[in-house]
Structure formats: structure tokens, C-alpha cells
Amino acid sequence: MQxxxxxxxxxxxxxxLEVREEGNLVLRTALSNRLAKVQGFLFRAAFLRRAxxxxxxxxENLLLCFLQSTLFSTSKYLTGALGxxxxxxxxxxxxxxxxENMAYYKIxxxxxxxxxxxxxxASDIPKFCTELSELIQDDLTAVSDGIVYTWRLCSYASPxxxxxxxxxxxxxxxxxxxxxxxxxxxxLQAYVIGAGAAIRNFSPSFGKLMxxxxxxxxxxxxxxxxxRTHAESVAFYGGENREASHIKQxxxxxxxxxxxxxxxxxxxxxxxxxxxxxxxxxxxVVLIIEPFFAGNLRPDSSTIGRAExxxxxxxxxSVIISLFQSLGTLSISSRRNYIKFNLLAVEKYNxxxxxxxxxxxxIYSYRHLTAKLALGxxxxxxxxxxxxxxxxxxxxxxxxxxxxxIDADQRLTHDVDKLTNxxxxxxxxxxxxxxxxxxxxxxxKLLTGRRGVAILYAxxxxxxxFLRTVAPEFGDLxxxxxxxxxxxxxxxxxxRTHAESVAFFGGGSREKAMxxxxxxxxxxxxxxxxxxxxxxxxxxxxxTKQLPHNVTWGLSLLYALEHQGDRALTSTQGELAHALRxxxxxxxxxxxxxxxILELHKKYLELSGGINRVFExxxxxxxxxxxxxxxxxxxxxxxxxxxxxxxxxxxxxxxxTPSQKLLARxxxxxxxxxxxxxxxxxxxxxxxxxxxVLRDLWPIVSGRLVKPSEGVFHVPQRPYTSLGTLxxxxxxPLSRDEAEQRMLxxxxxGDKSKAAxxxxxxxxxxxxxxRLVYLLEREGWDATPNWEDVLSLGEQQRLGMARLFFxxxxxxxxxxxxxxxxxxxxxxxxxxxxxxxITVITSSQRPALIPFHSLELKLIDGEGxxxxxxxxx
Numbered sequence: 001m002q003x004x005x006x007x008x009x010x011x012x013x014x015x016x017l018e019v020r021e022e023g024n025l026v027l028r029t030a031l032s033n034r035l036a037k038v039q040g041f042l043f044r045a046a047f048l049r050r051a052x053x054x055x056x057x058x059x060e061n062l063l064l065c066f067l068q069s070t071l072f073s074t075s076k077y078l079t080g081a082l083g084x085x086x087x088x089x090x091x092x093x094x095x096x097x098x099x100e101n102m103a104y105y106k107i108x109x110x111x112x113x114x115x116x117x118x119x120x121x122a123s124d125i126p127k128f129c130t131e132l133s134e135l136i137q138d139d140l141t142a143v144s145d146g147i148v149y150t151w152r153l154c155s156y157a158s159p160x161x162x163x164x165x166x167x168x169x170x171x172x173x174x175x176x177x178x179x180x181x182x183x184x185x186x187x188l189q190a191y192v193i194g195a196g197a198a199i200r201n202f203s204p205s206f207g208k209l210m211x212x213x214x215x216x217x218x219x220x221x222x223x224x225x226x227x228r229t230h231a232e233s234v235a236f237y238g239g240e241n242r243e244a245s246h247i248k249q250x251x252x253x254x255x256x257x258x259x260x261x262x263x264x265x266x267x268x269x270x271x272x273x274x275x276x277x278x279x280x281x282x283x284x285v286v287l288i289i290e291p292f293f294a295g296n297l298r299p300d301s302s303t304i305g306r307a308e309x310x311x312x313x314x315x316x317x318s319v320i321i322s323l324f325q326s327l328g329t330l331s332i333s334s335r336r337n338y339i340k341f342n343l344l345a346v347e348k349y350n351x352x353x354x355x356x357x358x359x360x361x362x363i364y365s366y367r368h369l370t371a372k373l374a375l376g377x378x379x380x381x382x383x384x385x386x387x388x389x390x391x392x393x394x395x396x397x398x399x400x401x402x403x404x405x406i407d408a409d410q411r412l413t414h415d416v417d418k419l420t421n422x423x424x425x426x427x428x429x430x431x432x433x434x435x436x437x438x439x440x441x442x443x444x445k446l447l448t449g450r451r452g453v454a455i456l457y458a459x460x461x462x463x464x465x466f467l468r469t470v471a472p473e474f475g476d477l478x479x480x481x482x483x484x485x486x487x488x489x490x491x492x493x494x495x496r497t498h499a500e501s502v503a504f505f506g507g508g509s510r511e512k513a514m515x516x517x518x519x520x521x522x523x524x525x526x527x528x529x530x531x532x533x534x535x536x537x538x539x540x541x542x543x544t545k546q547l548p549h550n551v552t553w554g555l556s557l558l559y560a561l562e563h564q565g566d567r568a569l570t571s572t573q574g575e576l577a578h579a580l581r582x583x584x585x586x587x588x589x590x591x592x593x594x595x596x597i598l599e600l601h602k603k604y605l606e607l608s609g610g611i612n613r614v615f616e617x618x619x620x621x622x623x624x625x626x627x628x629x630x631x632x633x634x635x636x637x638x639x640x641x642x643x644x645x646x647x648x649x650x651x652x653x654x655x656x657t658p659s660q661k662l663l664a665r666x667x668x669x670x671x672x673x674x675x676x677x678x679x680x681x682x683x684x685x686x687x688x689x690x691x692x693v694l695r696d697l698w699p700i701v702s703g704r705l706v707k708p709s710e711g712v713f714h715v716p717q718r719p720y721t722s723l724g725t726l727x728x729x730x731x732x733p734l735s736r737d738e739a740e741q742r743m744l745x746x747x748x749x750g751d752k753s754k755a756a757x758x759x760x761x762x763x764x765x766x767x768x769x770x771r772l773v774y775l776l777e778r779e780g781w782d783a784t785p786n787w788e789d790v791l792s793l794g795e796q797q798r799l800g801m802a803r804l805f806f807x808x809x810x811x812x813x814x815x816x817x818x819x820x821x822x823x824x825x826x827x828x829x830x831x832x833x834x835x836x837x838i839t840v841i842t843s844s845q846r847p848a849l850i851p852f853h854s855l856e857l858k859l860i861d862g863e864g865x866x867x868x869x870x871x872x873x
């Protein structure tokens with residue numbers, strides 16, 4: 001009952017938001033219509049040099065522009081709020097089903113069809129909801145504009161012309177319709193039918209491309225989440241090179257697909273833009289100009305008549321453009337069968353009549369260049385970070401020793417992707433405005449002199465200063481949002497990793513509560529950021545987009561007042577009309593360029609948050625490489641890790657955790673080859689911590705550690721199964737080529753063709769020794785299941801011992817790595833280690849292992865006390 005009430009409440013809120021959105025869009029359409037008429041009147045007043053009427057109209061225009069900015073920002077706010085509401089509803093719905101009847105376990109361990117559920121919940125749902133809300137906003141805008149501007153067209157044009165326009169537009173947006181009206185030219189029919197057929201036939205399968213991209217991106221992120229979860233086990237095994245190979249290979253596959261997608265969008269976008277925008281502009285001219293030659297809007301030869309024509313043609317152009325845009329938007333919405341992300345999407349139908357410049361002719365190439373630039377930067381930045389992240393156990397140190405909650409997996413995947421896309425947009429976004437400013441400043445100086453140029457630059461400086469003053473801390477807000485998104489995603493990845501344990505404990509409700517708490521926190525922050533963007537967006541749009549038009553009209557009036565010539569002459573009227581039109585174009589383009597520059601300030605503020613997060617990670621990675629102390633970690637001693645051949649010696653070493661807790665004070669212990677050591681003590685006393693110091697995961701704060709430079713192999717307490725085949729599990733962290741080379745060296749075989757058979761025979765013997773040969777019979781050497789799900793905990797621990805026997809080191813460091821096996825199997829494994837001459841240093845509480853060791857190190861209380869004693873065999 002309560003769930004139904006919540007669902008009804010959510011539906012009511014969504015309906016309320018949709019009603020508000022529709023009301024806001026109707027107001028925007030009506031306001032845009034009035035604004036277009038007022039700007040037509042302004043053109044007429046400037047042409048006729050009627051200053052009082054111009055002042056009254058410019059005051060109305062200013063008010064309408066501010067209202068337009070308010071409604072525009074409100075529309076973006078309502079769209080964002082609707083997206084958040086969709087995200088809330090859909091995520092709650094998925095969570096309800098995901099945590100019911102242990103579905104979170106069955107998806108990963110039973111069904112297996114969905115390989116990365118956390119990607120779909122934490123990434124795909126937000127993207128889908130954002131696109132859905134934008135689609136609704138686009139369609140509502142299109143419907144509102146279509147109705148209003150059709151009504152306006154009917155109010156002043158002939159019914160015959162209106163029917164002709166509407167049939168042309170409908171055919172434009174539905175290419176399967178064919179004209180029957182004999183008055184329409186064959187060329188117009190050929191364009192409409194041919195353009196639609198060409199786009200339909202040439203269009204690639206964007207839905208499949210997007211689906212595959214999401215899958216590959218999810219797999220790449222999953223590898224990073226997996227490394228984060230198993231960071232300590234990988235570090236103990238020294239498996240950073242092997243993990244680096246998996247991650248880099250998956251990243252290479254993702255980049256290859258992204259390049260393919262970019263190429264598909266590039267060539268299709270060029271065809272689409274040419275057919276729909278630039279050929280469409282010619283069609284638009286034909287549609288617009290007809291009433292002024294033979295229709296109701298045909299002007300008389302008087303000055304007032306020509307001024308009226310200029311006013312009407314400006315307004316009529318706005319009406320036709322809006323109709324093209326609205327029906328084009330509805331058409332593309334009906335065909336959209338995929339979610340578009342960023343630049344990787346089919347562009348909307350959009351005719352920019354009378355404003356097509358040489359720059360716009362290359363707009364899709366420009367966007368393709370921006371996307372390629374972003375992808376290139378992503379490749380270089382990812383490789384740069386991975387070079388340090390997967391070296392010298394930096395991934396472990398970042399997660400376990402930095403003293404901060406660093407979500408490195410989120411920063412290496414989502415943050416790097418977002419940063420490079422935003423940065424490429426910022427850099428390329430500066431090129432066009434900069435070129436436009438130089439060109440149009442020169443043209444403006446020729447038309448208006450230094451006064452106009454001074455007004456232009458003064459406006460830019462004042463506008464930039466004003467926006468900098470009122471701008472919120474978008475960088476910090478964006479950084480916090482990315483951190484919250486990363487935390488929410490990691491909670492899902494963590495649940496997937498521990499799904500079986502959670503299911504056994506019956507902890508689904510508890511996990512759901514924790515995940516939903518993180519989700520609520522993310523939603524609240526997103527709402528806060530949305531409100532701040534709404535308030536700032538009103539001022540930003542008014543200063544950068546709306547207010548410049550009013551300055552343009554003022555300069556147009558000044559130019560008309562100073563224009564010389566006989567206004568009664570048709571030639572003078574034509575010259576003035578052309579000059580005013582050209583001046584308005586030059587000034588508008590100049591202010592638009594400055595508006596783009598001013599808008600970059602907000603983009604930079606939002607970008608700074610992502611830059612700070614990535615640079616913070618880079619600083620930690622550099623610190624991990626250069627032995628610089630990470631924040632809140634112990635200061636290492638200068639005497640550290642002296643090499644020796646056949647012994648491991650702790651010489652007055654303090655065992656201190658990264659949080660500065662002393663576990664063992666001035667530890668002195670010598671382990672020579674052939675004399676194994678058993679480390680005992682209560683839980684939390686520091687047994688595993690000694691092994692972390694021995695593995696160089698933790699620094700030596702004081703004292704001296706002597707150990708062999710090679711011939712030491714660690715088997716961690718937490719089992720770890722790598723990606724790959726059964727063969728790869730045993731030879732980890734070596735690759736197959738490295739393992740085969742080792743076999744050739746071990747058996748003094750020079751024939752490389754025998755390496756594979758020698759390796760498999762040797763590995764089969766090891767599987768027999770650890771009593772896992774049935775895995776070979778059941779799975780085969782080349783099967784690649786999720787071994788963590790296939791193998792029991794005891795089997796995984798025996799597989800860890802198989803790795804020890806394959807590498808056959810002088811010293812084996814065993815951190816309670818057999819406690820899930822039976823006592824007889826455990827004794828068998830230790831007996832094998834002794835027979836192979838492996839000196840073991842074991843952490844365990846089992847008395848059965850005492851006979852296999854010569855020394856016992858007892859950690860008393862975890863407060864620094866310890867004692868070392870001989871074991872009487």
C-alpha cells in the first residue's frame with residue numbers, strides 16, 4: 001500500500017513538471033513571436049529614422065529579452081528537474097526489483113546475460129533519463145511552435161500559400177509523401193523526396209553502435225573497479241603488469257570502436273548537413289520569398305511600403321524557420337531508436353536561413369575535429385595516468401595509504417572522458433569566436449568607426465566582469481557531483497563483487513539501504529546544482545545572448561540617422577536597407593562572438609572541478625613513484641630493503657599502519673633458507689601487516705629489512721582469480737609467453753615448438769598435486785568463465801598454492817591462504833612445499849601447521865609487544 005502511494009506521488013510530481021514545462025514553452029513561443037514582431041518594427045523604425053518610436057520599442061525589446069532569458073533558463077531547469085525525477089523513479093524501480101529475491105546475485109552468478117549491471121544502473125539510467133527529458137522538451141517545444149506559428153502564418157498569408165508551405169514542410173519531415181500540386185516545381189519535389197531517401201538509405205546503424213559503445217565502456221570501467229576491489233591481492237602477487245595488459249587491451253578495443261563511431265558520424269553528418277541545411281536553405285528562400293513577389297505581402301513602391309516589407313520579411317523569416325525546426329524535430333523524434341550521447345548522435349533538422357556563412361559550411365567537420373581532439377587527449381591522458389597507476393603498486397597505495405577516499409577508478413574512466421570532451425569543446429570553442437572577433441571588428445570599424453568598436457569591447461569587458469562576480473563555485477560543485485556519482489557506482493560494483501556473501505548473509509535489505517542513501521545524497525546535490533545553474537543561467541543568457549541584440553539595434557539607428565542621401569529615391573532606400581541589414585549582421589556576429597567568449601567562462605568554471613580531480617590523482621601517483629610520502633602515511637626510513645640471497649631479516653623494524661598505529665615495536669627476526677616461520681596472534685594484532693612491510697606495500701619507518709631481491713612469492717589472505725583461462729590462473733602473474741619461456745629454461749629445451757606442451761604437462765602435474773585436476777577435465781585449459789563465481793573458496797585457495805608451486809620460489813609468504821581447506825589438504829600442501837624446498841613464512845591460527853615450521857613469532861596484543869621462540873619438533 002505504501003509503495004503504491006509513493007508511486008502515485010511520483011507520477012503526480014512528474015505530471016506537474018510536465019504541465020509546468022508545457023506552460024513555460026507556450027509562454028516562450030508567444031514571447032518569441034512577439035519578440036520577432038518587435039524586432040521587425042525596430043528595423044522599420046531604424047529605416048524610417050523614427051527615434052521616439054525606436055526608443056519605445058527598444059525598451060519593450062529589453063523587457064522581452066529579459067523575460068526570454070528567464071523562460072529559457074526556467075525551461076532548462078524544468079528539463080533537468082524532469083530528468084532527475086525520471087532518474088529517481090527508474091532507479092527506485094530497478095532497485096526494488098534488483099534487491100528482491102536476491103536478483104543481484106542471480107544476475108551475476110546464475111543468469112549471466114548481463115555482465116555489468118552496475119554500468120546499467122549507475123551510468124545508463126542517468127543518460128537515458130537525461131535524453132528522455134530533453135526529447136520531451138524538444139517535442140513539446142516543437143508542438144507549441146508549430147501550432148502558434150501556423151496560426152500566425154494563417155493570419156497574414158493567403159490560404160493557398162499556407163497550404164503550400166505546410167505541405168512542403170510535412171513532406172520535408174516525412175519523406176515518404178509525394179506532392180501532387182502542379183504549382184510546385186519538379187526541383188522542389190526532387191529535393192524533398194531525394195534528400196529524405198538519401199538520408200534514410202545512407203544512415204548507419206547508430207543504435208547498434210551506441211549499444212556496443214556502452215557495453216565496451218562498461219567493461220572497461222569494470223576492470224578498474226575490479227582492480228580497486230582486489231588491489232591488495234594483486235599487489236601481493238606482483239600482478240600489476242598482467243592487470244595493466246587487460247586494462248590497456250580493453251581500452252584499446254574501446255578506442256577502436258569510438259574511432260569507428262566518429263568516422264560513421266563524420267561522413268553521415270556531412271551528407272546530412274549538406275542535404276538538410278544548405279540545400280534546405282535554398283528551399284527556404286523559395287518558400288519565404290513567394291508572398292513578397294505575388295502574395296499578400298507584396299510591397300508598394302513608397303518608402304513606408306518598403307519599410308513595411310523589410311519588417312514583414314524579417315518576421316516572416318522567423319515564422320518559416322520556426323516551422324521548419326518544429327516539424328523537423330518531431331520527425332527526427334519519431335525515428336530515434338537510440339540514446340545519443342554528447343557529439344555521438346544524429347543532428348536535429350535545423351535550417352539557419354539567411355545566416356549561413358563559410359564557417360557553418362564546415363560545422364560538422366568542426367564537430368568531428370572536436371570529437372577527434374577529445375578522443376586523442378583521452379588516449380594520451382589515460383596512457384599517461386596508467387603508466388604510473390600500474391607501476392610500483394601505485395594503485396594499492398592510492399586506495400590504501402593515501403588517507404583519502406580517492407575514487408581512482410572513477411577518475412581514470414568517467415572523469416578523464418568528461419574532462420577531455422569538455423576541454424576539447426573549450427579549446428575549439430575559442431577558435432571561431434576569436435576569428436569572428438578579428439574579422440567583424442575590422443568590418444564594424446569600416447561601418448561605424450571607432451565608436452562602434454569601443455562600444456563592442458566595453459560591453460565584453462563589463463559583461464565578463466559582471467558574470468565573474470555573480471558566478472557560483474561551479475568547479476567545486478561539479479567536482480563534488482562527480483565524486484558522488486563515483487561513490488554510487490562503486491557501491492554497485494562492490495555489491496556485484498560480494499553478491500554471494502551478501503546473499504548468504506541475507507544482507508540485501510541492508511545493502512539496498514546503503515546504496516539508496518548514497519543515491520539520495522547524489523540527487524540532493526544534483527538538485528542544488530540545478531537551482532544554481534537556473535539562477536545564473538538567467539543572467540548568463542541575458543548578457544551573452546539577448547542584450548547584444550539591443551545594442552545592435554541602437555547602432556543601426558545611429559547609422560540610419562547619419563546616412564546621407566535622398567530618402568525619396570528608390571536607389572537610396574535600397575542602399576540603406578542593404579547597409580542596415582549588413583550592419584545588423586556584422587554587429588550581431590560580433591556580439592555573438594563575444595557572447596561565446598563570455599560563455600566560455602562558465603564552461604571553464606565547470607571544467608576546473610574535473611581538472612582538480614584528475615590532477616589530484618596524478619599528484620598521488622607521482623608521489624607513489626618517487627617515494628615521496630603520501631598524505632597521512634608513515635615517513636619511510638632511509639635504510640630500506642637491503643638485498644640478500646638466502647635470508648629474510650627484520651632488524652629493529654617498527655611495524656606501523658598508514659594511520660600511524662604501532663603494531664610491533666623494534667621487531668628483530670631472522671629467517672634463513674630452510675627454517676620456516678609461523679606468525680601467530682589474535683585478529684588485528686598485525687600478522688598481515690608484517691607481510692605488507694615485507695612486500696614493500698608499507699614503508700619501513702625505522703630499522704632495516706634484509707631480503708632476497710628475487711625468489712620471494714606472496715600468496716595473500718584474500719583469494720584472487722585473474723581474468724583468463726585455467727592456465728592463466730596458475731601462471732599468474734606471468735603471461736603465457738613468459739611461462740613458456742620459463743619452461744624452456746627449466747627443462748633446458750631449445751625447441752620452442754615444445755614449450756606449450758611442456759607448460760601444460762607441468763601445470764597438469766601441479767593441479768594433481770593440489771587435487772584440482774578435475775577442473776582441467778571439467779573446464780579444459782582454454783575455458784574463460786568468471787572463476788571467482790565458478791570456484792569455491794577452498795578451490796581458490798588451492799589455486800593460490802598452485803601458483804606458489806609453479807613459481808617455485810625460495811621463500812613463500814602465506815597469509816592464512818589455506819584456512820578454507822580441510823586440515824588434511826592443508827597438511828598435504830605444506831608437505832609439498834617442504835619437499836620442494838620452499839621456506840614458508842606463514843600467518844595462521846591452526847595448530848596443525850606448527851610441525852611444518854621452525855620458529856614462531858607471537859604478536860601479543862597489537863600494541864607493539866611480540867616474542868620469538870623456537871618450535872620443538
